[in-house]
Amino acid sequence: MTVLDIVSEPLRLNGYPRDRLVDKVKELVDMVGLESKFLNRYPHAFSGGQRQRIGIARSLALEPRFVVADEAVSALDVSIQAQILNLLQDLKETMKPTFLFIAHDLSVIEHVSDRVGVMYVGRLVELAPTEEIYLKPRHPYTEALLSAIPRPEPGAKNNRILLPGAVANAADLALGCCFLPRCRYCQDQCKEDTPLWQEISYGHYVSCHRAKELELQGVMEA
Numbered sequence: 278m279t280v281l282d283i284v285s286e287p288l289r290l291n292g293y294p295r296d297r298l299v300d301k302v303k304e305l306v307d308m309v310g311l312e313s314k315f316l317n318r319y320p321h322a323f324s325g326g327q328r329q330r331i332g333i334a335r336s337l338a339l340e341p342r343f344v345v346a347d348e349a350v351s352a353l354d355v356s357i358q359a360q361i362l363n364l365l366q367d368l369k370e371t372m373k374p375t376f377l378f379i380a381h382d383l384s385v386i387e388h389v390s391d392r393v394g395v396m397y398v399g400r401l402v403e404l405a406p407t408e409e410i411y412l413k414p415r416h417p418y419t420e421a422l423l424s425a426i427p428r429p430e431p432g433a434k435n436n437r438i439l440l441p442g443a444v445a446n447a448a449d450l451a452l453g454c455c456f457l458p459r460c461r462y463c464q465d466q467c468k469e470d471t472p473l474w475q476e477i478s479y480g481h482y483v484s485c486h487r488a489k490e491l492e493l494q495g496v497m498e499a
């Protein structure tokens with residue numbers, strides 16, 4: 278499919294007037310920083326970053342209120358990642374959709390998110406405003422994840438927490454906490470009771486029996 282076909286498809290399927298289709302596609306590719314003279318080219322003629330822009334133009338064609346961006350920048354090199362992230366930030370301001378941004382790169386997540394949810398074996402284990410979760414995580418898995426963020430300062434010590442064991446089978450979880458075999462803070466209660474999802478401060482949710490007592494290490498200075 279050409280860029281024109283790709284970006285116009287959701288519009289055509291939803292009955293957008295045919296005589297205004299090309300103009301609308303031009304508007305969309307312009308919005309994501311591509312030139313409309315490329316409309317008849319095929320994806321292989323573009324770089325990874327440009328292809329991502331085409332995908333973004335298509336996803337925003339119907340002006341959605343909610344966009345799931347699943348690993349939207351993970352295949353891109355760092356400088357292109359920054360361009361795409363800035364583009365998403367700009368679109369967030371202008372079009373005001375809600376983005377559910379799924380990624381493994383915690384620096385990227387910190388840059389784009391208002392709230393962060395941390396998942397382990399398919400379960401949400403912590404959810405909080407971005408600054409709070411990076412400053413003061415309340416779940417041991419979040420603490421371990423944050424400790425793995427590379428530090429750019431030369432010679433900086435990395436206090437990375439290495440988790441023992443393997444990731445549990447999400448389809449066959451034992452009784453108790455799903456993080457138990459890898460948690461250095463586990464106690465007897467964790468083996469028997471599945472921790473409840475609880476709000477421990479305004480907007481900060483966590484699923485850990487010891488969330489209120491543990492002093493876990495974040496990565497931001499207060």
Ligand code: SF4
Binds near residue numbers: 416461462464467472
């Ligand atoms: S409930 Fe227990 S095992 Fe699970 S994360 Fe909390 S301390 Fe660790």
